[in-house]
Amino acid sequence: MPPVRTSIFQLLKIGPGPSSSHTIAPMKAGYYFMKLVRKLPRKKRLQADKLRIRLFGSLSATGEGHGTRRAIMSGLLGYLPDTCHPNVLEQFDDKTQEYELDLDGKALTYSPGSMIFDAIKHQYSHSNTMIFTLMAGSETLLERVYYSIGGGFLHWEGRKDPKRGEPAYPYKTMAQLKEHLRANSMRLHELILANEKAITGMNEAEIYQGLDHIVEVMERAVEHGIQTRGVLPGPIGLHRKAAIMYDQAKAEHFQGPGFVKALNAYALAASEENASGHCVVTAPTCGAAGVIPAIVFILKRHMGALQDEIREGLLAAIAIGFLCKHNASISGAEVGCQGEVGVASAMASALLAYARGYRFQVTENAAEIAMEHHLGLTCDPVGGYVQIPCIERNAMGAVKAYNAYLIASTLDESYQRVDLDKAIEAMAQTGRDMSRKYKETSLAGLAQSVTEC
Ligand code: SF4
Incomplete structure (x- = not known):
């Protein structure tokens, strides 16, 4: 490979x-x-x-x-x-x-x-x-x-792929990536940045400008989502929940349960925007477009993260997304929702750990824990619409990302017995074993038991 x-x-x-x-x-x-x-x-x-x-x-x-x-x-x-x-x-x-x-x-x-x-x-x-x-x-x-x-x-037919360079630090697995970091005394975000420059020919300023624009679009989706009420398009007649949840979080001053409600509200908000056909960031897919924006929003609005911390955290999250895409899949049609919301949650957890100043091992552990606890998650959108279970699933993915970060950052790093490569391998194998019915066909699971639409 x-x-x-x-x-x-x-x-x-x-x-x-x-x-x-x-x-x-x-x-x-x-x-x-x-x-x-x-x-x-x-x-x-x-x-x-x-x-x-x-x-x-x-x-x-x-x-x-x-x-x-x-x-x-x-x-x-x-x-x-x-x-x-x-x-x-x-x-x-x-x-x-x-x-x-x-x-x-x-x-x-x-x-x-x-x-x-x-x-x-x-x-x-x-x-x-x-x-x-x-x-x-x-x-x-x-x-x-x-x-x-x-x-x-x-x-x-006949489409030519744009010319691309070779990565400065080639890797296929987290183990190889880790080896480069050790051998070159680099940090994770530096390696991803160096590879991006080598592959695309973009310079650092252009890459950061692109990342900042991505963050802006994520924030805009959350902001619009927490201010919008009503029913989502489509035959299900699903009500938006983000604004209600956000109001409750605000009434609780974003403290205690109010903090968790805010995290849920932000993920629901970006997912509801996605379901409405508004602009989002595929992070890593449209279906999972609420998880990472929720963590970015929490970091910026409630945890005082600076722009550089968000940029570096995002680059760490991207490393996780690359590994999942390369060694398993980020498509619900190929491996079920573990490849969409599961991967988004692993990326978001890594983002959080890295942006909070934790180094490589905690970042990897956070991603692994989030991934591990999404293994086997099926894709069964009701009526084929990216609404049920997708929207709430994004909220669950964001909360799990936060929890995975807490587990990884508060326990001794060496307690972790499973590495990310193993969790990704398990995701790929589980995806292969999963019945086709549970891979974006809407022929099983909730899509079958909820029939009124
Ligand atoms: S249930 Fe399927 S369509 Fe919905 S978010 Fe998960 S993978 Fe995407």
């Missing part, structure tokens, strides 16, 4: 929820297709009189509920996930509305209601397929098949 070569900004991406495969990648597809269209010879562009968009696989099965139609529409109109307004998708709620697409020299009318939710089972090489066709009468002027391959990544 090659060493970890994932970039920070591939793991933590900004974009509208509730599911990166259903919103972030389709939005990019709409944007890139329009860019291609504008490169066509002028004569062809002027002939164009129709745009046909077909969706396949789970984009067809659950795309409507997950906002795929709205995401593609916003991409066609020039919005990109990482720079768009947090509530951008709400502009496109009315699927009967017509929009003018800019073909450079010509406007083409398109209505999101004309998008075709095609076959769920099909012959294309990836489940989540989108086909964009620009036509003049029955003639095809331009066609591109896009694949949403998970985590917001978009692929198409």
Whole structure:
């Protein structure tokens, strides 16, 4: 297996929820297709009189509920996930509305209601397929098949991966990473930073600017979530809870149970924003987008953490996310929720320990404890919506992250008998053994026993 070569900004991406495969990648597809269209010879562009968009696989099965139609529409109109307004998708709620697409020299009318939710089972090489066709009468002027391959990544035939450098300190496991730290007398965040520079060619200032923007988006999601009340979109009719919980925490001056309520409220808030289709950070996925923001918010607002501590803690958390992605998975469809909320909780616990000034061993122990106690967690979203159990599960993941940090930081480090590599190995094996029904199919567990939606 090659060493970890994932970039920070591939793991933590900004974009509208509730599911990166259903919103972030389709939005990019709409944007890139329009860019291609504008490169066509002028004569062809002027002939164009129709745009046909077909969706396949789970984009067809659950795309409507997950906002795929709205995401593609916003991409066609020039919005990109990482720079768009947090509530951008709400502009496109009315699927009967017509929009003018800019073909450079010509406007083409398109209505999101004309998008075709095609076959769920099909012959294309990836489940989540989108086909964009620009036509003049029955003639095809331009066609591109896009694949949403998970985590917001978009692929198409002939796509060339951007050139990447080799990591300065190659590692595949925590043991190897630890060896580099020891041999080079480095700290964990320094190593992750050095690798990011080598892999992406970015300099330190650019990386920190990117990290600060990620933190800003996380905080914005929490802030908006704790101020918003009402019912979440979709047929379940689920009420938002974050604002109520936050008010209670405030009434208790964030002390004692009030502190735990605040932690819960922050995780619920960012998850509710995700469920609403507002912008979040995939940390490491949209479904688990509430855990790390809750810990960041607690650190900044209640524990006095400084910007540098947050940056360094985030880099430590990213190391944990890389290892989980590399040696197991961060996809509920592959290993169940242990790979989403479980990994988020392990990352958040490492963030907390590192930002509080603990060194490597406590940070690793904190991540391991959080991971260990999520092993076997299944993915069974009710009705296919990232709401039940996902939203409360994020709150549980944040509280477990905090508790794992407490256990790791208050006991003698040497008491810990399980290392992180072992916990990740167990997660991968458990994921392989887990019945397919419990891996984002909504065919078992709560998704089966809660049937009213
Ligand atoms: S239950 Fe499934 S969809 Fe929900 S957060 Fe967990 S992995 Fe994601």
